[in-house]
Amino acid sequence: MxxxxxxxxxxxxxxxxxxxxxxxxxxxxxxxxxxxxxxxxxxxxxxxxxxxxxxxxxxxxxxxxxxxxxxxxxxxxxxxxxxxxxxxxxxxxxxxxxxxxxxxxxxxxxxxxxxxxxxxxxxxxxxxxxxxxxxxxxxxxxxxxxxxxxxxxxxxxxxxxxxxxxxxxxxxxxxxxxxxxxxxxxxxxxxxxxxxxxxxxxxxxxxxxxxxxxxxxxxxxxxxxxxxxxxxxxxxxxxxxxxxxxxxxxxxKGFLGAAHGHASPAEYNASRELEVLSNTPTSTRIIVDELLPRIGATVVEVGAGLGLITGQLVQRGRTVTALEPDPNLFGRINERAAGAETHNCTLAGLPQSAVFDTALYVNVLEHIGDDIAELVETRKHLAPGGNVVIFVPAMPSLYGTMDEVSGHFRRYRRAELTSVLERAGFTVDLIHGFDAVGILPYWLSYRIMRRSTLGGTAVGLYDKVIIPLSRLVSRVTRRRGPGKNLIAVASPRP
Missing domain, CATH: 3.90.550.10 (Spore Coat Polysaccharide Biosynthesis Protein SpsA; Chain A)
Structure with a gap:
């Protein structure tokens, strides 16, 4: 042989x-x-x-x-x-x-x-x-x-x-x-x-x-x-x-298998979890505030979910095309994002002629196995001078039950996300951490206590205390510190 x-x-x-x-x-x-x-x-x-x-x-x-x-x-x-x-x-x-x-x-x-x-x-x-x-x-x-x-x-x-x-x-x-x-x-x-x-x-x-x-x-x-x-x-x-x-x-090894008394991956309901997050208007607004200065006039939002971010962008004058491949979620986008153009597909489902000033990924890229290939496809849909804006979970050491049941392939390192973007043909314009205050609560909840659902007083605490404090910390440190998430902005290389 x-x-x-x-x-x-x-x-x-x-x-x-x-x-x-x-x-x-x-x-x-x-x-x-x-x-x-x-x-x-x-x-x-x-x-x-x-x-x-x-x-x-x-x-x-x-x-x-x-x-x-x-x-x-x-x-x-x-x-x-x-x-x-x-x-x-x-x-x-x-x-x-x-x-x-x-x-x-x-x-x-x-x-x-x-x-x-x-x-x-x-x-x-x-x-x-x-x-x-x-x-x-x-x-x-x-x-x-x-x-x-x-x-x-x-x-x-x-x-x-x-x-x-x-x-x-x-x-x-x-x-x-x-x-x-x-x-x-x-x-x-x-x-x-x-x-x-x-x-x-x-x-x-x-x-x-x-x-x-x-x-x-x-x-x-x-x-x-x-x-x-x-x-x-x-x-x-x-x-x-x-x-x-x-x-x-x-x-x-199935980290969730060691958890007790919580939802299994089969019981994870994306619509339910996103519904819980819809009750976090303060944190959603703060995240959009962080991203908005880098978002162009026309936006393709990949993985729009229930339209929480979509609705905010429409309200702030952006022309949004929202993509959501999950039919259960897609049918509900217009409840919060009237005025956006919606498609029940991924980026690959758009015609090649569809181009935008910004491609936006908020808590989406970690769900995509071949994220480099995804970003290569993204480049094809950017207008001259366009960019990609990314918000992802960070710190692999935090990967726990919620990541597993949510279908996350990874939590990103700063050097990793930079390299992913560069390998896909982008130049990184900025990259920094976000939500420093949320690191310890997340670690306790999903690594130590091994919770696998959202809800309860924790969501309210996240919305009204943790994210506002994290924004303050970011301003004081000039976005130089660590964060539970990463924000990256990149432009296609010539």
């Missing part, structure tokens, strides 16, 4: 090392062909050097490789690897992705060792480990060895399983299905944080991660791309890796 794979090299135009690396890749690919493996090679170059890309194509041809070079997204190492993952998934023949560095510290001739272990153990991710038994590390200075071992240890508190000794190395084998399951949650992680996050998210999804020993060599040439800022960022990202992996684990 022929197995097909992709060798992924994310580079910064490493002209000093790429020839040796591709030579070793070609040697390994040739050996693997005898065992019914067939590999293509993809170079994702973030360095922007046209001569380097031509060099890669020339070398690939000389070594008999099926090689392609893609221009990187200029979003760091993590962004370049995700770009490569997307290219791999676009090819239905690719079953495995082997990722390794382009500086020569990974010996591509050890690909066979990783693949044998991967297949033999039925693993989802196989890591070429410097620190497992049999591994060797000659390519790190004493200081970098200490940093690597320390970060590996600390990552065990951020969702990386304890049997994984080297979660920060990039020499790995991924199954196609593994990439499909973890790639979205890795958006926004960069540098060495990306690799730890990949293992933590895979573990949270119940995937198998194993290690096999490798020899880690000194660089074959050029200067190391490691900078002090990357180390600082990796340390800073540890709590976020923990919160994201925790969110994924709660979502996967």
């Amino acid at each position: 022929l197995r097909r794979g992709l060798v992924l090299l994310a580079t910064m135009s490493e002209t000093d090392t790429i020839e040796s690396v591709l030579q070793e890749v070609a040697e390994s690919v040739g050996q693997l062909e005898r065992f019914h493996w067939q590999f293509e090679v993809l170079v994702v170059d973030d360095g922007g050097d046209e001569a380097f890309r031509e060099m890669c194509v020339r070398l690939g041809s000389a070594y008999g490789l099926s090689l392609q070079v893609l221009d990187g997204p200029r979003a760091g190492l993590g962004g370049a690897i995700l770009h490569g993952f997307e290219a791999a998934l676009a090819n239905p023949n690719i079953e495995y992705v082997v990722n390794l560095d382009a500086d020569g510290q990974h010996d591509a001739r050890q690909m066979g060792d990783l693949l044998r272990a991967h297949v033999a153990h039925g693993a989802d991710i196989t890591i070429g480990s410097r620190w497992t038994r049999g591994g060797r590390c000659y390519g790190l200075s004493p200081v970098r060895k200490v940093l690597s071992r320390t970060s590996s240890f600390v990552l065990h508190f951020a969702g990386v399983p304890k049997h994984v000794k080297d979660p920060t190395t990039s020499f790995r084998v991924y199954n196609r299905s593994t990439i499909e399951k973890i790639r979205r949650e890795l958006v926004g992680f960069g540098g060495f944080s990306f690799f730890g996050a990949a293992v933590a998210v895979a573990n949270a999804r119940g995937l198998s991660v194993i290690e096999t020993p490798i020899i880690f060599r000194p660089r074959l040439g050029g200067d190391s791309k490691l900078r002090a800022g990357q180390v600082t960022r990796a340390v800073r990202d540890l709590p976020m890796i923990r919160s994201v992996s925790g969110m994924v684990a709660r979502r996967e």
Whole structure:
């Protein structure tokens, strides 16, 4: 049986090392062909050097490789690897992705060792480990060895399983299905944080991660791309890796299953919950006040629900097209939003000729699995000079019972939402937190008490106390602090 794979090299135009690396890749690919493996090679170059890309194509041809070079997204190492993952998934023949560095510290001739272990153990991710038994590390200075071992240890508190000794190395084998399951949650992680996050998210999804020993060599040439800022960022990202992996684990394991005496997901009634929120006129008005200065004259509101926001926009002189795919909710929009044009569909249901000054998503994007594809579609419906305005739940650490029963795929990180917008072809004009005061009450209600319905005095408290106080805090802090939600405004890139 022929197995097909992709060798992924994310580079910064490493002209000093790429020839040796591709030579070793070609040697390994040739050996693997005898065992019914067939590999293509993809170079994702973030360095922007046209001569380097031509060099890669020339070398690939000389070594008999099926090689392609893609221009990187200029979003760091993590962004370049995700770009490569997307290219791999676009090819239905690719079953495995082997990722390794382009500086020569990974010996591509050890690909066979990783693949044998991967297949033999039925693993989802196989890591070429410097620190497992049999591994060797000659390519790190004493200081970098200490940093690597320390970060590996600390990552065990951020969702990386304890049997994984080297979660920060990039020499790995991924199954196609593994990439499909973890790639979205890795958006926004960069540098060495990306690799730890990949293992933590895979573990949270119940995937198998194993290690096999490798020899880690000194660089074959050029200067190391490691900078002090990357180390600082990796340390800073540890709590976020923990919160994201925790969110994924709660979502996967059915966090609501541990709750007692509350509604099950099957009993969740969107119309009922939105009806409860319709009794929050103060908070609705404050949210619209926050968004209105960035909303143009013509608006498409995606996921209008019962028309709570729609009605406010119409009253304030906007021409609104409200979209709601749920037929039970759609029939009631006009109760609060007379004067708006309404459609029982998603954005994809509009004709391509329909364009607007603003596309508005209020508590909607978190319900969409492929939010990047959604925002790519959004761009097609924006007039010149238009924008997208987004209000979403934030802080993955808050993901609890209400998120689960509401069908939330995620709560967003600031870096994640920024990266999502950029990957969809937008430039972020502003992004900031909203509702700092609501963080603790939400955590107590839906993480600790595990409530799964709205109602009671809590809704009145939210409307008349928490949101007004949060607006005051935002003004005092000039919107620089954290928030239970995120507000983002972005414009299409030319």
